[in-house]
Amino acid sequence: MPRWIKIGALAAGPLAALALVATPLIAHDRGHGGDHRRGHDVRLAPVSDPVVAKECASCHMLYPPGLLPARSWVALMAGLDDHFGDNAALDDATARRVTDDLTANAADKAGNNRVTLRGLAATDAPLRITELPSWQRKHERKDRVAPAALKRAGAKFKGDCKACHKQAEQGWFDDDD
Ligand code: HEC
Ligand code: HEC
Structure with missing residues (x-):
């Protein structure tokens, strides 16, 4: 699960604007299912x-x-x-x-x-x-x-795609990974 969306959980007061930014990402969280922007997925x-x-x-x-x-x-x-x-x-x-x-x-x-x-x-x-x-x-x-963000995802470096895109080795870079 993508850890960066957790930013949304911190949203309060001055951070509310951040929540607005994070909302579209939350919609792609596995747990929320369904709402994929298929047209943007890279295969x-x-x-x-x-x-x-x-x-x-x-x-x-x-x-x-x-x-x-x-x-x-x-x-x-x-x-x-x-x-x-x-x-x-x-x-x-x-x-x-x-x-x-x-x-x-x-x-x-x-x-x-x-x-x-x-x-x-x-x-x-x-x-x-x-x-x-x-x-x-x-x-x-x-x-x-x-x-x-890398640390939260457990990524060793920026090129460690798999830490954030679970199916990177299969060539799938979905918004919901
Ligand atoms: C002995 C270990 C090792 C092996 C084997 C290895 N790599 Fe790497 N590779 C690295 C390291 C270290 C980096 C840089 C990681 C970093 O920036 O922290 C890297 C980075 C890369 C990157 C850049 C990723 C990015 O965008 O930052 C590519 C592409 C890559 N390797 C392809 C290959 C290919 C193709 C092979 C097989 C021929 C291969 N590697 C075998 C150690 C290895
Ligand atoms: C620390 C996490 C992280 C790492 C590491 C990472 N990405 Fe991403 N990537 C993201 C996020 C977040 C998005 C934006 C998702 C969205 O648009 O909703 C994204 C988007 C993408 C997209 C666009 C997907 C789309 O549907 O438009 C591609 C392609 C992609 N990444 C490829 C890669 C590749 C290749 C690597 C490794 C070289 C990589 N990513 C490493 C977090 C990461």
Whole structure:
């Protein structure tokens, strides 16, 4: 259950305005059921290659490839020996297989939902999902990923989507998660 909606419970006096902001979120709480803004839900294909699932989910959640464009996956896979400070290097054959799967299912592949690429320059290849303009638009406001919000959700870092979106690895980013 999303902890950030608890803000609503604190609402009193000067905080009443906050309650107004929080109300639409409460409507999406599981416990209240039903009221989904289906049109806004984001659905991406999950990872299907077991090799990717094995190699890319030991330190953090398994990211659906449709979250980044192919050029980002290529850049990320080219730097695995210094992967955000960690060594996540793979042997060449495995790295090639993982790269192939991630790029084949990337956000900019024909037929895929490109919603995560909105506002991203065609020349930009961010290594982080959390650097995407579309991600920042959704999260960097209303303190959704402020340190306190991350702590409440038990998220290890901003890219720990699963802490807040329970079905993130399945590619589902619903308002009610
Ligand atoms: C040895 C541990 C480790 C392995 C294995 C690993 N990662 Fe990571 N990954 C990290 C760390 C550490 C971060 C940065 C976390 C932070 O910012 O606190 C990260 C961050 C990421 C991010 C950025 C998330 C964001 O938006 O902030 C992506 C994308 C990513 N990893 C993809 C992969 C892929 C694809 C693989 C498989 C090839 C992989 N990782 C394997 C440790 C690992
Ligand atoms: C600390 C909690 C938190 C974390 C971590 C987080 N999110 Fe979110 N996310 C939210 C909230 C809150 C919303 C707004 C829900 C709403 O619109 O009602 C949201 C909205 C979204 C949406 C829009 C959904 C829609 O229906 O429009 C997407 C897509 C999304 N997040 C993806 C991600 C991804 C990908 C990650 C990881 C890289 C992530 N989120 C990490 C809390 C989080």
